[in-house]
Amino acid sequence: xxxxxxxxxxxxxxxxxxxxxxxxxxxxxxxxxxxxxxxxxxxxxxxxxxxxxxxxxxxxxxxxxxxxxxxxxxxxxxxxxxxxxxxxxxxxxxxxxxxxxxxxxxxxxxxxxxxxxxxxxxxxxxxxxxxxxxxxxxxxxxxxxxxxxxxxxxxxxxxxxxxxxxxxxxxxxxxxxxxxxxxxxxxxxxxxxxxxxxxxxxxxxxxxxxxxxxxxxxxxxxxxxxxxxxxxxxxxxxxxxxxxxxxxxxxxxxxxxxxxxxxxxxx
Numbered sequence: 001x002x003x004x005x006x007x008x009x010x011x012x013x014x015x016x017x018x019x020x021x022x023x024x025x026x027x028x029x030x031x032x033x034x035x036x037x038x039x040x041x042x043x044x045x046x047x048x049x050x051x052x053x054x055x056x057x058x059x060x061x062x063x064x065x066x067x068x069x070x071x072x073x074x075x076x077x078x079x080x081x082x083x084x085x086x087x088x089x090x091x092x093x094x095x096x097x098x099x100x101x102x103x104x105x106x107x108x109x110x111x112x113x114x115x116x117x118x119x120x121x122x123x124x125x126x127x128x129x130x131x132x133x134x135x136x137x138x139x140x141x142x143x144x145x146x147x148x149x150x151x152x153x154x155x156x157x158x159x160x161x162x163x164x165x166x167x168x169x170x171x172x173x174x175x176x177x178x179x180x181x182x183x184x185x186x187x188x189x190x191x192x193x194x195x196x197x198x199x200x201x202x203x204x205x206x207x208x209x210x211x212x213x214x215x216x217x218x219x220x221x222x223x224x225x226x227x228x229x230x231x232x233x234x235x236x237x238x239x240x241x242x243x244x245x246x247x248x249x250x251x252x253x254x255x256x257x258x259x260x261x262x263x264x265x266x267x
Contacts, residue, residue, distance in 0.1 A: 028193045036200040039064035046070045047135030049084040055192030061088040066100040130199045163243035165222035167265040178206045178221035194227045
């Protein structure tokens with residue numbers, strides 16, 4: 001049964017205050033985002049051939065990670081994934097690492113393509129230490145015309161981080177997983193540091209008291225991060241009824257029960 005959200009949209013002054021908080025233009029350095037040892041870790045990053053994703057992938061390569069660049073066949077204006085793959089491999093080698101760097105083709109506007117790359121990963125039996133869902137569109141294009149995916153969904157990047165994290169915590173086999181969302185800004189290089197920080201900062205990792213793993217100062221997941229600073233989420237993110245509506249819609253559109261995912265997330 002569908003539920004009704006009980007939380008109203010935030011007041012104008014709340015929106016204004018939080019918008020001003022998001023204007024922090026401090027340039028981040030290695031002091032704020034120190035190097036990390038990712039040797040042997042497996043990372044899959046979408047959109048890792050261009051912009052913020054490419055900059056993050058290069059950092060992961062320098063730090064020793066094995067990387068899969070999950071990218072589409074891009075337009076000529078973007079760096080081709082094969083070029084990004086070679087550059088990441090060169091960076092890893094220069095840093096003394098013998099990492100595995102691969103490009104896997106995927107069309108994130110096509111659910112079949114997403115299912116195929118997911119199965120391909122499962123078939124490798126590799127662990128997935130870090131998943132960076134970097135590729136996406138977060139706003140209406142300048143034309144104002146809504147763009148749809150091949151499956152008929154609006155082409156937008158909606159991350160229901162809070163609810164996903166709550167559901168992972170309810171599953172004993174999955175509660176060690178930590179999920180956060182980053183807001184990116186300024187330049188691709190600076191934006192990449194937001195991604196890198198979100199996945200390497202001990203404070204943004206699992207809460208050992210709840211999840212059984214992680215650094216003593218780990219805060220757990222479900223956070224929205226403005227570059228490297230934890231930001232206040234929209235009030236309705238804490239509204240269980242509103243979040244339940246989202247998951248009911250996801251089940252309806254993606255047939256989670258048919259795919260065996262309904263019980264996994266305790267929906």
